[in-house]
Amino acid sequence: MASNVPMRNLLSLVQNRSLKTSNASSPSPLTVQYLLSSSVLHFESAHSVSQKLQIDEGDLQNPHYVIGFLKAHDFKDAHIAKLIHKWPAVLHCKVEHNLKPKFEYFIENGFVGEILPELIVSNPDVLRRALDSRIIPCFELLKSVLGCSEKAASAFKRCSVSMMSSMEPNIDLLIKEGVPVDRIAKLIMLQPRTIQQKHQRMVYAVKALKDLEIDSKTTIFIHALRVMLQMSESTWKKKVEVLKSLGWTEEESLQAFKRCPFCFTCSEEKIRSVVDFLVNTLKMEPRTVIGRPEFLMLSVDKRIRPRYNVLKILESKKLVIGNKNMKQLLTMRENNFFQNYVIKYADKVPGLLEAYEVLPKQYR
Structure with missing residues (x-):
């Protein structure tokens, strides 16, 4: 909903605000005026967006056309406001050459009703990427692994199209290493960006898990892979050192990871706090704690x-x-x-x- 600021006061408000933002681009009064009159942004948001977007007097038709197109595809004012705030340049998109072909493809593949606005608002990057060379290959690859458009659509919403180049070689690597396709599908559904890590990073993580002798056919391999991809080598070593400082051997630390990979996502402070309470307050035997690494996950x-x-x-x-x-x-x-x-x-x-x-x- 637009601001109630009288239009005759708009110029003075924008000019006054400009004095306070000397380090930013000067807002365009015409841009602010258009954004307010479009009935999707409040004054604060319109002012912020106007520092990143310039609408010329001779180009008012295109933003109007874009907003109309979005509304015709179930975008509510709140959706449009969020999209413009995230990516102001959407108002410069050409509807016929950019938005329309992509929207048609998404609709054909199950992005209907509220799902389409949710996709675009959560991931405006899809509007910046080429349909034929980026979006379609990414979606089709997801569909081939997940088995249907519905699951592919769910995963695609949480993917980064800009990172799709590493997805196919990463999937090929996991299959080559014996990870069942249904496990890969589960990984994608749980956390699709995991499969979009840089390929060399994936190679490193898979090798590390092989060195730990974690069976690639098991569910625990998928969980361990997610954790390993989150950590640098130095972070991994630090977690092992924390456990060793609490009396665990290196072998016991590695066994803990193999039984409960997510315990390695806990901070040093949390690990020490849990072990201290279990051993010193509950009088639990250290050997018991070592044998139950999942306890480290508890609050x-x-x-x-x-x-x-x-x-x-x-x-x-x-x-x-x-x-x-x-x-x-x-x-x-x-x-x-x-x-x-x-x-x-x-x-x-x-x-x-x-x-x-x-x-x-x-x-x-």
Whole structure:
């Protein structure tokens, strides 16, 4: 919805604002006026966009044509405002030569209704890329791996078309190394940009996992690949050193990664915090922690400490047997723990709900 600023005051507002943005491009009053009159931007947004976009008096028809085209394809004002804010140059796109062919291709391949605006707004880059040499090859490759247009459309929304050149060699590499196509498809659906990493980066990650003897046919390989691609070699070494400083051997650290790759995504601070609480407060044997690397993924404040508090209270009231298996309690599903250890005893133990600290909304 446009700003309510009277048009006669527009020039003075823009000029005053220009004095405060001397390091930026000067906004064009005509551009601001057009953006406001188009009824999709407020004054603040119009002013910001006008510093990146110049609309000439003789070229007002094209932006108007673009906005009309977008509205005809289920774009609401909010969609158009976000798109212009992300990529102002969309208003200079030629509808017949740029937008129309791409929209027709997307619609033919399942991007209908709200899906099309969501695609364009979330990833305006597709409008900057060539249809025949970039968009179509990328989408067709996704469809060949995922098996249908619907899944390909879902993945395409989260892909970077500018990075599609590495996608095919990366997929070929994974297939060559024995990764089943259905596992590759799962990886793409989970995190499509993983498959768009630079090819040399993918080669490095796959080799590292082979050196760790992680079976490429397993689901754990896919999870490990996602993690390995996120880390530089120095970051990897640092994570191993953190675990070694806590008493783990290098072999135990590597085994932890092989069992639970995502534990290596935890920060050093989190790893130390979890191990400290488990060993020094819960009195858990270090060997137990080493054998359960998934514990490193748990939150001390949201999972470990609240459950420990509840257990200690119930033990003090002799409502549960002492030395209850904390390993099972820590990994128990939230609803199961809450029902069996909090709600079950809430009437008998005043303050138990409050002690839990992470109550579901209905109990707060």
